[in-house]
Amino acid sequence: MTFTRKRSEAIFEETKKLFPGGVHSPVRAFNSVQGAPVFIDRGEGSKIYDIDGNTYIDFCNSWGPLILGHKHPDVIDKVIKTINKGLTFGTPHELSYELGKTIIDHHRYIDMIRFVSSGTEAVMSAIRLARGVTGRNKIIKFEGCYHGHADSLLVKAGSGLATLGTSTSAGIPEAFIAETIVLPLADPELLVEAVQKYKDDLAAIIIEPVPANNGLLLQDAEYLQLMRDLCTQYGVMLIWDEVISGFRLGFEGAAGHYQIQPDIMTYGKIVGGGMPVGAYAASREIMSHVAPVGDVYQAGTLSANPVSMAAGLATLQVCLEEGFYHNMEKKTMDFTNRLQDALDQKEVPAHIQTIGSIFWIAFSKGRVQKSSDIDPASMEHYKRLHLHLLENGVYFGPSGYEVGFVSAAHTKDDLDAVIEVVNSL
Numbered sequence: 002m003t004f005t006r007k008r009s010e011a012i013f014e015e016t017k018k019l020f021p022g023g024v025h026s027p028v029r030a031f032n033s034v035q036g037a038p039v040f041i042d043r044g045e046g047s048k049i050y051d052i053d054g055n056t057y058i059d060f061c062n063s064w065g066p067l068i069l070g071h072k073h074p075d076v077i078d079k080v081i082k083t084i085n086k087g088l089t090f091g092t093p094h095e096l097s098y099e100l101g102k103t104i105i106d107h108h109r110y111i112d113m114i115r116f117v118s119s120g121t122e123a124v125m126s127a128i129r130l131a132r133g134v135t136g137r138n139k140i141i142k143f144e145g146c147y148h149g150h151a152d153s154l155l156v157k158a159g160s161g162l163a164t165l166g167t168s169t170s171a172g173i174p175e176a177f178i179a180e181t182i183v184l185p186l187a188d189p190e191l192l193v194e195a196v197q198k199y200k201d202d203l204a205a206i207i208i209e210p211v212p213a214n215n216g217l218l219l220q221d222a223e224y225l226q227l228m229r230d231l232c233t234q235y236g237v238m239l240i241w242d243e244v245i246s247g248f249r250l251g252f253e254g255a256a257g258h259y260q261i262q263p264d265i266m267t268y269g270k271i272v273g274g275g276m277p278v279g280a281y282a283a284s285r286e287i288m289s290h291v292a293p294v295g296d297v298y299q300a301g302t303l304s305a306n307p308v309s310m311a312a313g314l315a316t317l318q319v320c321l322e323e324g325f326y327h328n329m330e331k332k333t334m335d336f337t338n339r340l341q342d343a344l345d346q347k348e349v350p351a352h353i354q355t356i357g358s359i360f361w362i363a364f365s366k367g368r369v370q371k372s373s374d375i376d377p378a379s380m381e382h383y384k385r386l387h388l389h390l391l392e393n394g395v396y397f398g399p400s401g402y403e404v405g406f407v408s409a410a411h412t413k414d415d416l417d418a419v420i421e422v423v424n425s426l
């Protein structure tokens with residue numbers, strides 16, 4: 002059977018008239034790869050099925066939430082049971098207690114948590130909390146880290162430390178940009194210099210401890226520790242954005258992996274098991290600043306709604322099973338080693354970076370730690386690989402800057418099949 006996506010192409014032409022770029026989130030538009038986006042009809046386990054009748058082994062997994070793969074029976078059962086009792090009440094509900102308690106009982110660095118409805122909302126709230134606690138305004142973020150689309154975080158570096166950053170989106174007031182300092186990753190000297198320069202007005206340093214939104218830019222543990230120490234020394238809140246790494250690297254995410262305690266952690270993706278959920282968490286002392294106990298306001302009509310809580314709870318209960326993360330990591334490492342060999346054989350210049358069940362193909366000779374080390378021209382390799390994979394039943398995210406996620410549903414046969422497809426490149 003030859004690959005076509007005629008129905009996807011036809012409906013995409015129509016959706017472009019209705020939605021900006023035909024989509025509701027930019028990267029879905031396939032602008033960085035070839036052809037029209039595929040419209041997915043359904044998913045099951047490791048696979049997704051499009052409206053043209055094509056089947057794909059999925060490594061996007063809805064950008065990370067589906068650590069168990071599609072339509073895991075425990076998750077679906079719990080969601081359906083919950084739905085049958087009503088969708089939302091805007092009142093306290095036992096399922097948020099259960100999910101919150103499950104997280105707090107199994108995470109050594111969390112005393113209290115607040116659920117919201119997206120990763121963006123979690124980060125936005127965490128920044129407000131950091132500002133509320135410290136009484137300061139400025140934040141430091143890093144080039145190549147994504148924290149959702151809150152105004153103060155859509156900022157990239159200017160030409161030097163002394164100059165202001167520039168926004169990566171229209172519609173962001175200069176005044177917001179002025180409060181955000183952007184640094185390159187993996188540069189301890191610049192970090193120390195910036196903290197010392199801005200310390201009196203610095204509320205927070207925010208980082209993805211495992212930067213996974215612009216390639217997979219793994220940082221040195223010493224660098225992360227230095228950041229922790231500087232924050233402690235100067236009374237700055239360290240925010241670890243664990244929206245991807247949380248419950249992915251291990252139940253305790255990157256904090257558990259590096260054994261570093263951030264002041265505030267943000268979550269999303271896996272914590273909602275495929276439903277819209279975000280969360281921010283910290284010590285009891287810090288969380289006591291949040292309304293209605295404290296004076297940092299934050300609220301949400303659908304926050305902690307039962308259906309989302311049910312999906313998150315069922316997902317995390319499976320993650321807590323003995324050996325879950327160990328198996329995921331082993332499976333991923335074995336797969337990416339073979340993928341590396343297959344690409345080497347094809348003489349594609351690739352260096353696969355892996356942590357936990359996250360992987361990224363850097364089309365470079367060696368390890369990449371900052372976004373300026375990624376050669377945009379290397380993305381041509383990704384375009385070619387992406388189309389070949391798609392045409393042969395393997396779905397990778399439609400951009401070479403996106404990471405891949407192995408799920409618990411991927412079987413040995415699935416992973417063998419992918420290697421075969423790469424061998425036929």
Ligand SMILES: *Cc1c(COP(=O)(O)O)cnc(C)c1O
Binds near residue numbers: 118122242269279
């Ligand atoms: C996905 C992501 C966000 C934003 O989460 P949304 O649910 O898309 O708003 C924030 N931070 C990180 C690290 C992410 O990966």
